[in-house]
Amino acid sequence: MRESRPQTRIFPSRGTSGGTKAKGQSQTQLASGSLVLKTLINEPNAKLLATKYIQEISRKEEELILESIDKYYEPFFLISAKYSVDYFKPRDFKIKVGENVREVVIYGKSHGVEKKRGGIVGIVKGRRQISLQGEEHIVLDTRASTGFNMMGKEIPPGLVPHGRPERNPEILKEFDFKKRISRITHDNAMNVVRRRISRRPSESKSRIVSEIFEIYEDQEVFSPVYEARFRDVSSGHLRIARIDGLTGKLLSS
Secondary structure, three states: OOOOOOEEEEOOOOOOOOOOOOOOOOOOOOOOOEEEEOOOOOHHHHHHHHHHHHHHHOOOOOOEEEEEEEEEEEEEEEEEEEEEEEEEEEEEEEEEEOOOOOEEEEOOEEEEOEOOOOOOOOOOOOOEEEEEEEEEEEEEEEEEEEEEOOOOOEEOHHHOOOOOEOOOHHHHHOHHHHEOOOOOOHHHHHHHHHHHHOOOOOOOOOEEEEEEEEEEEEEEEEEEEEEEEEEEOOOOOEEEEEEEOOOOOEEOO
16 A cells, blocks of 8 residues: 555635735734634723623622733634545455356456355355455545634634634734744644544555545634733632633633
């Protein structure tokens, strides 16, 4: 079996997303395939929401004050791919014949009948048969679409945040200082998807005609999150509330 890696196609190519260059301004260059989502919840509203949520979960004896609130961008990967393999697999074909048949001639080649012998591999009890060496031509196509959160954990594609892209050049200029780094690299995420859908034949004598790994969706999405830090005046205990900058919902820690 050929051991070369499958051909990889990326369609469409990983494009850039971000601000449009304005006259007299420098444009922030995002990594290929990156999408920064536009923040829909402003900071004052995020403070109010965080305070409300933290009061709901705090104990009565706690006296919490808001120390700080910062916005950062949480990374997600969204990858959709298709795998196809075209190959020939060797196989022995067994054909049952009548009791009085001594041989079968196919395309001028004689095939002897396997006679019943106790313990011989390939003989089916109570049958007479011939064995033909051949190949099966097999074509397989599989698809997969998955997301990865900042911790590198796989999540359903529908849980990857989506929304309008951020186009404000001033916000994009600060993006590099506010983005968090994913615990899984783009290459490792791609390999997870590749392994999931690969159906390369395991038989050493199989002949691979073609093998293609095609990526048709490939994005790193950055979603805005507010992190509010509250301190208990008496104990000094710290509580953190994370607010989704798209929906205003409380995020799990």
